[in-house]
Amino acid sequence: TQLLEQSPQFLSIQEGENLTVYCNSSSVFSSLQWYRQEPGEGPVLLVTVVTGGEVKKLKRLTFQFGDARKDSSLHITAAQPGDTGLYLCAGTNTGNQFYFGTGTSLTVIP
Amino acid sequence: DTAVSQTPKYLVTQMGNDKSIKCEQNLGHDTMYWYKQDSKKFLKIMFSYNNKELIINETVPNRFSPKSPDKAHLNLHINSLELGDSAVYFCASSPIAVTNTEAFFGQGTRLTVV
Numbered sequence: 048t049q050l051l052e053q054s055p056q057f058l059s060i061q062e063g064e065n066l067t068v069y070c071n072s073s074s075v076f077s078s079l080q081w082y083r084q085e086p087g088e089g090p091v092l093l094v095t096v097v098t099g100g101e102v103k104k105l106k107r108l109t110f111q112f113g114d115a116r117k118d119s120s121l122h123i124t125a126a127q128p129g130d131t132g133l134y135l136c137a138g139t140n141t142g143n144q145f146y147f148g149t150g151t152s153l154t155v156i157p
Numbered sequence: 158d159t160a161v162s163q164t165p166k167y168l169v170t171q172m173g174n175d176k177s178i179k180c181e182q183n184l185g186h187d188t189m190y191w192y193k194q195d196s197k198k199f200l201k202i203m204f205s206y207n208n209k210e211l212i213i214n215e216t217v218p219n220r221f222s223p224k225s226p227d228k229a230h231l232n233l234h235i236n237s238l239e240l241g242d243s244a245v246y247f248c249a250s251s252p253i254a255v256t257n258t259e260a261f262f263g264q265g266t267r268l269t270v271v
Binding site: 080082084087088089090091092095133135137139143144145146147149150152 | 188192198199201205213247249251253258259260262263264
């Protein structure tokens with residue numbers, strides 16, 4: 048089993064603040080994904096990063112894949128209450144295997 | 158149209174019982190999965206099926222058995238349920254791709270064993 052550790056595990060911030068979530072592993076992955084899960088629902092894909100050092104932006108969310116393809120970060124600018132949810136990173140390799148991180152529960156207070 | 162649907166959404170049962178959770182996907186994907194999400198929200202792979210062949214079984218007790226009657230269905234049977242089996246179980250599917258593949262999840266089944 049390939050373990051991905053996320054930090055922090057819990058994060059509670061005020062609306063308008065910035066935050067960064069980290070996803071770290073000792074394993075190399077061919078791609079890394081970020082999902083968001085809302086209560087009572089399954090995770091939904093936000094982004095996939097493939098190339099070491101790659102940066103992708105999705106509105107106020109910025110995703111980065113580490114140069115060695117072992118780690119990733121998610122940065123949210125000016126957080127909104129609608130950003131509240133569980134954020135999960137997932138490493139993938141050939142063969143369609145998805146290994147999920149330990150999760151970061153984000154609460155944005157209005 | 159629901160892409161990945163699983164039933165039931167909630168399941169409360171007594172210890173020792175046998176239960177099943179059904180999953181269907183209408184996306185034409187080749188691979189289906191079962192994940193268990195515990196109280197700490199950790200999403201752990203249990204099984205994956207590719208074209209009706211099991212390709213992963215991550216140290217799951219043999220009381221759990223996946224059954225795939227066809228490519229669009231992957232059901233989960235659980236025998237002799239234990240208190241520790243209480244969790245949310247997610248079914249997912251994905252297409253086969255070298256890169257940029259994506260897992261599509263159902264809404265989950267919250268299993269409570271009493």
